[in-house]
Amino acid sequence: MLEIKNLHVDLxxxxxxxxxxxxxxxxAGKVHxxxxxxxxxxxxxxxxxxxxDGYRVTEGSATLEGVDILAMEPEERAAAGLxxxxxxxxxxxxxxxxTFLRTAMNAQRKARGxxxxxxxxxxxxxxxxxxxxxxxADMLKRPVNxxxxxxxxxxxxxxxxxxxxxxxxxxxxxxxxxxVDAMKLVSEGVNALRDAGxxxxxxxxxxxxxxxxxxxxxxxxxxxxxxxxxxxxxALEVEKNGYADxxxxxx
Amino acid sequence: xxxxxxxxxxxNQEYLAGLHLPDGATWATAARGAALDRLRAxxxxxRRDEYWKFTRPDTLTQAEAPRAALFDNGDEAEIxxxxxxxxxxxxxxxxxxxxxxxxxxxxxxxxRLAEAGQSDIHWAKDTYGVLEERGQxxxxxxLAALNTALATDGVLIHVMGAVSKPINLIYVHKSETxxxxxxxxxxxxxxxxxxxxxxxxxxARFNKVMEVEVGDNATFHHVRTQGRDHERRAATHIFAxxxxxxxxxxxxxxxxxxxxxxxxxxxxxxxxxxxxxxxAAMGDGDYHQDDTVFITHDAERCESRxxxxxxxxxxxxxxxQGKILVKAxxxxxxxxxxxxxxxxxxxxxxxxxxxxxxxxxxxxxxxxSTSGAIDEDALYYLRARGVPKSIATDLLTLAFLxxxxxxxxxxGLREEINSxxxxxxxxxxG
Numbered sequence: 001m002l003e004i005k006n007l008h009v010d011l012x013x014x015x016x017x018x019x020x021x022x023x024x025x026x027x028a029g030k031v032h033x034x035x036x037x038x039x040x041x042x043x044x045x046x047x048x049x050x051x052x053d054g055y056r057v058t059e060g061s062a063t064l065e066g067v068d069i070l071a072m073e074p075e076e077r078a079a080a081g082l083x084x085x086x087x088x089x090x091x092x093x094x095x096x097x098x099t100f101l102r103t104a105m106n107a108q109r110k111a112r113g114x115x116x117x118x119x120x121x122x123x124x125x126x127x128x129x130x131x132x133x134x135x136x137a138d139m140l141k142r143p144v145n146x147x148x149x150x151x152x153x154x155x156x157x158x159x160x161x162x163x164x165x166x167x168x169x170x171x172x173x174x175x176x177x178x179x180v181d182a183m184k185l186v187s188e189g190v191n192a193l194r195d196a197g198x199x200x201x202x203x204x205x206x207x208x209x210x211x212x213x214x215x216x217x218x219x220x221x222x223x224x225x226x227x228x229x230x231x232x233x234x235a236l237e238v239e240k241n242g243y244a245d246x247x248x249x250x251x
Numbered sequence: 252x253x254x255x256x257x258x259x260x261x262x263n264q265e266y267l268a269g270l271h272l273p274d275g276a277t278w279a280t281a282a283r284g285a286a287l288d289r290l291r292a293x294x295x296x297x298r299r300d301e302y303w304k305f306t307r308p309d310t311l312t313q314a315e316a317p318r319a320a321l322f323d324n325g326d327e328a329e330i331x332x333x334x335x336x337x338x339x340x341x342x343x344x345x346x347x348x349x350x351x352x353x354x355x356x357x358x359x360x361x362x363r364l365a366e367a368g369q370s371d372i373h374w375a376k377d378t379y380g381v382l383e384e385r386g387q388x389x390x391x392x393x394l395a396a397l398n399t400a401l402a403t404d405g406v407l408i409h410v411m412g413a414v415s416k417p418i419n420l421i422y423v424h425k426s427e428t429x430x431x432x433x434x435x436x437x438x439x440x441x442x443x444x445x446x447x448x449x450x451x452x453x454x455a456r457f458n459k460v461m462e463v464e465v466g467d468n469a470t471f472h473h474v475r476t477q478g479r480d481h482e483r484r485a486a487t488h489i490f491a492x493x494x495x496x497x498x499x500x501x502x503x504x505x506x507x508x509x510x511x512x513x514x515x516x517x518x519x520x521x522x523x524x525x526x527x528x529x530x531a532a533m534g535d536g537d538y539h540q541d542d543t544v545f546i547t548h549d550a551e552r553c554e555s556r557x558x559x560x561x562x563x564x565x566x567x568x569x570x571x572q573g574k575i576l577v578k579a580x581x582x583x584x585x586x587x588x589x590x591x592x593x594x595x596x597x598x599x600x601x602x603x604x605x606x607x608x609x610x611x612x613x614x615x616x617x618x619x620s621t622s623g624a625i626d627e628d629a630l631y632y633l634r635a636r637g638v639p640k641s642i643a644t645d646l647l648t649l650a651f652l653x654x655x656x657x658x659x660x661x662x663g664l665r666e667e668i669n670s671x672x673x674x675x676x677x678x679x680x681g
Contacts, residue, residue, distance in 0.1 A: 051634070075639045078635055079637050089632070090628045092629045092632070093650060094649070094654070095647070099646075100646075103642065103646065104638050107637045
């Protein structure tokens with residue numbers, strides 16, 4: 001599904017290398033988790049994959065189903081099936097949540113040569129999906145993320161994911177700012193989307209999210225590289241002993 | 252040193268000296284004469300005038316109107332076409348009876364100034380030019396005095412009861428050299444309500460005054476668009492006086508136009524009155540649009556709102572001069588003023604002069620003015636969800652304008668304006 005090879009990335013504005021040769025393959029149907037200390041490059045990886053400005057790829061590649069995504073515009077990557085659930089979802093005053101969702105959905109469909117969804121079908125779909133995420137009608141009507149609590153913003157991200165049905169989902173610290181109940185709700189939303197055709201890359205600091213979204217593979221990232229890969233037990237090891245042991249073991 | 256010989260008259264002085272009132276004596280003659288005297292005393296606006304610091308008055312004051320090419324709106328449907336309304340059409344400032352509806356409407360008396368002027372006695376005699384004159388202090392507005400002196404047509408609207416539909420003044424531009432002057436006078440009796448719609452470029456150069464006397468408990472709604480012609484010029488004035496518990500709500504959309512100066516002068520003279528003035532301006536290239544607003548609070552517990560948003564690209568210029576004057580005794584005044592520009596490139600500019608002058612001690616007034624570009628984070632977020640850059644930019648631009656458009660109470664009219672704003676953006680998509 002997602003194949004990252006020897007990816008090197010610099011910051012555009014300053015001479016600083018963030019990713020120093022990331023290798024990672026996420027297969028369809030699998031959930032991969034990336035853990036790592038602050039500043040290891042986890043969020044940069046998610047931004048580079050989704051096409052945010054400000055980064056320069058100096059070496060390596062990233063492909064989605066064999067297609068080079070690094071050459072694409074952010075909207076083309078989305079239409080190709082890539083979805084990033086933001087760590088900090090952006091507030092957009094003046095744009096209604098529903099308008100935003102429908103515009104996004106139809107833009108993706110159009111880019112893929114599909115028919116637009118009718119207003120009635122869209123409404124039915126969004127209401128059903130919103131209900132399972134406990135998103136009420138008022139939240140759907142309000143401007144995108146404006147005045148939303150931390151938990152509401154993350155649930156809104158998952159709603160977008162559920163509506164857009166991407167092939168490859170990247171979750172960037174979706175657990176940050178969530179209380180236990182919200183984490184459960186968000187995880188259930190993610191788990192409902194797990195299927196054989198879809199890949200997940202879950203970026204997190206903490207093991208606790210992985211209690212709810214059970215990963216198949218866990219990677220440890222440090223200083224711009226994946227330094228260790230293992231099964232779910234690797235996350236438990238981090239939880240117990242911190243990153244120090246793993247870092248020293250690799251060094 | 253010897254006294255300098257008498258200075259040669261400037262072009263403006265010469266022009267003023269040569270002006271004469273419209274022929275024929277009517278009830279309006281005295282008001283016109285007084286206005287001409289006012290105008291001669293204050294002189295035409297000059298570039299050095301503080302009030303014209305950001306907008307060059309010369310093309311608005313020169314004797315002959317600069318030529319303005321006609322603009323083809325293509326197959327775009329007439330604005331407000333979906334609204335059941337009474338249409339009154341002026342072509343280059345000349346009434347078009349053929350294109351207009353019959354001026355009869357329940358609850359309101361509508362007359363043309365040209366016709367009403369023929370009688371000796373008329374309700375408008377005590378009103379014509381009165382609010383314009385009041386609006387000349389503390390700041391002179393010579394082009395409005397010129398209008399009162401020289402206008403021979405326009406509409407007189409006296410609202411006496413329930414009115415079933417909006418009155419739509421349509422200003423068509425058909426001559427490249429037309430120089431139109433129209434003076435509209437609107438009086439709302441106590442407890443009445445009316446909606447006045449205006450649209451169209453009007454002429455190569457248009458000087459328009461609208462005086463609105465809003466009686467106690469009356470409500471005046473006003474939605475205006477100024478056409479899409481690029482080369483037309485306009486200097487417009489609204490003068491309004493508000494009675495107790497009355498409301499005045501005006502929205503203007505200005506898309507294109509090489510020169511537009513829209514002045515709005517409002518006096519809140521009755522307690523608990525509300526005045527909302529809003530504008531959405533969109534300019535591309537050779538565009539200069541100026542909103543100059545002066546709101547005087549002279550009664551207790553009144554509320555005023557000024558919401559002006561401008562989208563500027565390719566070197567367009569937007570101007571905002573807005574003042575809230577709170578007189579002594581106007582306690583519990585609630586005044587709000589915001590002017591913002593969205594600069595879509597580095598060549599465009601927004602010049603703003605927000606002012607507060609307060610002589611009462613128990614008031615809440617706030618004002619803010621900003622200039623900014625499209626929010627890059629919001630743009631990236633939209634794109635990351637699959638919305639192409641051009642559509643995302645338009646969506647964010649409409650969102651920027653939304654606060655002004657939302658000042659229009661009627662949903663149908665709001666939609667109509669939104670669709671025009673969107674159309675303007677869509678035509679400019681890369």
